[in-house]
Amino acid sequence: MIQLDELTFHYKKKKPLFDAINLKLEIGKVYGLLGKNGAGKTTLLKNMVGLLFPQGGACLIDGKPIKERTPEVLQEIFIIPEQFSFPSLKIKKYVQLNAPFYPKFDWEAFMGYLREFELDADQKLNALSHGQQKKVILAFGLATNTNWLIMDEPSNGLDISSKSQFRKIIASALTEERGFIISTHQVKDIENLIDNIVVLENGKIIFNRTMQEISSSLSFSRLRKQEALELALLYKEENLGGVEAIHRNELGEDSRIDLELLFKGIIEETEKINQAF
Amino acid sequence: MKEKTNTFSIQRVGLLIKRQLVTNQSILAIAFGAGAGILLMIGIINCVADRALDLEVMLGTGLFFFALGSQIITSNVFSELNNPEKGFAYLILPASSLEKTVAAWISTTILYALAGSLIIFLAVFLGKAFAAMWNYPVLNTSFHLDTPVDVIIILYLISNALFLVGASHFKKYNFLKTHFTLALVLFSLILIGAFMAWVILPTSPSGSVEIRSEYLNYDFRLFVEKEMEYILKGILYLLAPFFLVVTYFKIKEREV
Numbered sequence: 094m095i096q097l098d099e100l101t102f103h104y105k106k107k108k109p110l111f112d113a114i115n116l117k118l119e120i121g122k123v124y125g126l127l128g129k130n131g132a133g134k135t136t137l138l139k140n141m142v143g144l145l146f147p148q149g150g151a152c153l154i155d156g157k158p159i160k161e162r163t164p165e166v167l168q169e170i171f172i173i174p175e176q177f178s179f180p181s182l183k184i185k186k187y188v189q190l191n192a193p194f195y196p197k198f199d200w201e202a203f204m205g206y207l208r209e210f211e212l213d214a215d216q217k218l219n220a221l222s223h224g225q226q227k228k229v230i231l232a233f234g235l236a237t238n239t240n241w242l243i244m245d246e247p248s249n250g251l252d253i254s255s256k257s258q259f260r261k262i263i264a265s266a267l268t269e270e271r272g273f274i275i276s277t278h279q280v281k282d283i284e285n286l287i288d289n290i291v292v293l294e295n296g297k298i299i300f301n302r303t304m305q306e307i308s309s310s311l312s313f314s315r316l317r318k319q320e321a322l323e324l325a326l327l328y329k330e331e332n333l334g335g336v337e338a339i340h341r342n343e344l345g346e347d348s349r350i351d352l353e354l355l356f357k358g359i360i361e362e363t364e365k366i367n368q369a370f
Numbered sequence: 371m372k373e374k375t376n377t378f379s380i381q382r383v384g385l386l387i388k389r390q391l392v393t394n395q396s397i398l399a400i401a402f403g404a405g406a407g408i409l410l411m412i413g414i415i416n417c418v419a420d421r422a423l424d425l426e427v428m429l430g431t432g433l434f435f436f437a438l439g440s441q442i443i444t445s446n447v448f449s450e451l452n453n454p455e456k457g458f459a460y461l462i463l464p465a466s467s468l469e470k471t472v473a474a475w476i477s478t479t480i481l482y483a484l485a486g487s488l489i490i491f492l493a494v495f496l497g498k499a500f501a502a503m504w505n506y507p508v509l510n511t512s513f514h515l516d517t518p519v520d521v522i523i524i525l526y527l528i529s530n531a532l533f534l535v536g537a538s539h540f541k542k543y544n545f546l547k548t549h550f551t552l553a554l555v556l557f558s559l560i561l562i563g564a565f566m567a568w569v570i571l572p573t574s575p576s577g578s579v580e581i582r583s584e585y586l587n588y589d590f591r592l593f594v595e596k597e598m599e600y601i602l603k604g605i606l607y608l609l610a611p612f613f614l615v616v617t618y619f620k621i622k623e624r625e626v
Contacts, residue, residue, distance in 0.1 A: 139625075139626060142462055143461070143462070144457075144458055144461055144462065144625060144626040145625050145626065146623075146625055162461065162462075162466070162467065162622070163377060163466060164376070164377070164379070164382065164464040164465055164466055164469075165464075167462055167463065167464035167465075168464040170462070171462065172458065172462060174455075174458050176454070176455050177455050177456070177458065177459070178453070178455040178456055179456075180393045180450075180456070181396065182392070182393065186392065190385075190388065190389045190392055190393065191389065191459075191463070193385050194382070194385060194463055194464045194465060195464065
């Protein structure tokens, strides 16, 4: 379990980015970490893996503070950052040098992911495009078999077909023994993958619910303008074809969760949306 | 696998050293190749100009490049850490800060010394071969250093440990910044020393401060003559481990 315990972090002393955040993330689930630009998603992820240290509180992985960066804890967590660069080595060489640090690294799975991404292990890393490099680090991160895989904007830089390969690969790697945290702006890319949505806004976790809870408490529908006026809506967004709306799921109907609309609703009408649960 | 979860594992230190050397193999090969080439060129020029190979020239130059190369390579040992796009990979690599410090020290101090000595040996060997080919004599074959070898080794260890601190502390221009800091610290120590001498030592009849033992009282003179040497030696021996401990904490506290 990853536990943020009263986590406080600031870059500038007088302006805290996070103020005593509490959060518990359980293994075996896929968490979608959403937030506006500058909300601090990347900073939060860096705190979770020990790349940044909180000024107050702690981030614990299975009860151990990640700040200590002990091999034992680091063997169970891997981050795929949004921005990274590789040394001038062949893919195979890079993996040969880094994989031995991860006791559960699966070479066969890594080669499988590479094949899926149409990459060759003999290719030089710095000769690859950013999108291809992203595929290599994704393949490596998945093959480490760490308990936690944290991804910051994983689909950025991937083309349309690569995005679908990415979804397929992530779906195939989901197990009860692993937890995933995916931070993204492109919610559509992870729509069918996530089990839990966490929204970060103004230094606070303003929403943390499972997809099941969302589905049973909220309903997403496309209404005509007149209909929208008659119903008590939690959030609505007008567009050319009518009104996209979120309302309470009073009848227990199943509706497709529109993540983009839900995210906007949470940001604009935090209280109303949270009260629906 | 149990060994791998400890805070210190020799196996992981080995992996870190291998990772460090292979990742920087091109730069290291160029640096050592250039060092050997320059040294050999100096030997050949020496042969051609003086019609003899003076080993003192070759070894003197070799030791100068050895020391310079050691400082440059040590200053860059954490270059990965100082690159925001690469630093994460080093920090999240499952190895403890102690292992990372030890690996950096072994590769920059021990392995570098072995490789550097080998390069000097090879260059001297080739220089001698050229001299023999042209029938030139080899001068100063019993090259000897003014400073005792153990002092040279201690100074080498201190210098390398100091540049490791610089490598872990500064994010850019580590080599220059370490040199600048060292110059600043030494200058400050000289100033403090001069001030202390002015305060402690009596003034001579001419009005200037004179460091002459007859001006000191007996106890202080005895202390300076007998104990001070050991204290200074102790400080000298402790400097390298002290710098290594500082490096360890710098790595431990490092963020991206």
